[in-house]
Amino acid sequence: MAAASQRAAELDGEWSAMMAAAQTGDRIAYERLLRGCTPLIRRVVMRQGVYADRADDVVQEVLLTIHRARQTYDPARSFSAWLCAIAQRRAIDALRRRGRQDRREVFAPLDYENHPDPSDARQHGMTESMQDASMRGAIDELPDGQREAIEMLALQQMSLDDAAIATGKTKGALKVNMHRALKTLRARFGGDLG
């Protein structure tokens, strides 16, 4: 434990010296520093809750921020603390941005299912596949709520309001069941569902 913290302190000292050199324009020290601290940035970013598929983008944002903020680093202070503060903040920014994006973009699988493009030849394939016994079987195997939602909303093309009245469920519950049913069917048919 003591050895690990000593190693961390040594590394921090090395990075601090490299950053001080980078402030004077030493490109080699700078690139070595950025390459050396990238794994730590990735760890901090992922610890904040950023998924692995987005981590690279956030790591790049952190590197750009380091570049832009390099004049604010004081070698008398810990480099790791300075770096982690930037990485944490950029990760939070990325998560918030993602959250805002998710709120703006409505996920409406029903619209895709209920209003297919008439010129899309695949919809005919969809009709055929819906008639297919394996699809019927898969729908029958769904839990009651999900089966009810997919039968009314997708097969019978009822509106959400009508389906809500018919089932006595809220529109939200129907949407959730529809979404889950589609997910289950997609997983079963390898994503080939319309």
Place this chain on the structure above:
Amino acid sequence: MTAQIDRLIADLGADLRPVRRLSAPILRAAGWLLLVATLAIVLAYFANLPAIAHRLRFVPDMWLAVLGSTLTTVLAAIAAFELSFPDRKPVWALLPLPGLALWVAATGMGCLRAWVIPDTHAADMAEATHCFRFIVLLSIPLSIAMILMIRRACPLRPNLTAATGGLAVAAAAATLLNFFHPYDAGATDMVVHILAIGLVIGANRVLGGRLLTPKTFARRL
């Protein structure tokens, strides 16, 4: 490490130029406060200083209000410059609160006195409009200077930093208003002051926040 990150590091290395390390936030705040002090000296030249000294001697809550707004100016400026450094915690934004509390309490007391004591000359609507104009107009150069100085650092919370800087600017403008405010703050005047200060903080938060947010990320990624 992915090829994309590797390429970015090479690009950043190629873009590397020597930079002058920024001095400590408190020294940078002192630089901005020096600008406010210079402005105060210039305004004092045009003000009726004996009348102000007389008022300060006989109206204790005015002393406290001036002390409160001055303290808010200093503490909010320090907080804004601290927040402009990436490794500083957001809790710095709470630093101006003691000054703000004193300022609000003393101004409220002055307002109450103008209401309770008869024959007190409280500001009328025309004078209140003058106060509004003074605070807003004086805030413009102070805000520009503040934002330019903060931009040289790299605030990770641009909106919070800009709003804290806006508080420093508004408090400074309200403090300097005392040179040309030879009457008690009546209810109308106080509301106008609050509106002007709110406007300055809001404008700094919106405009400053945008100016302090780097656009490079969106362009690059």
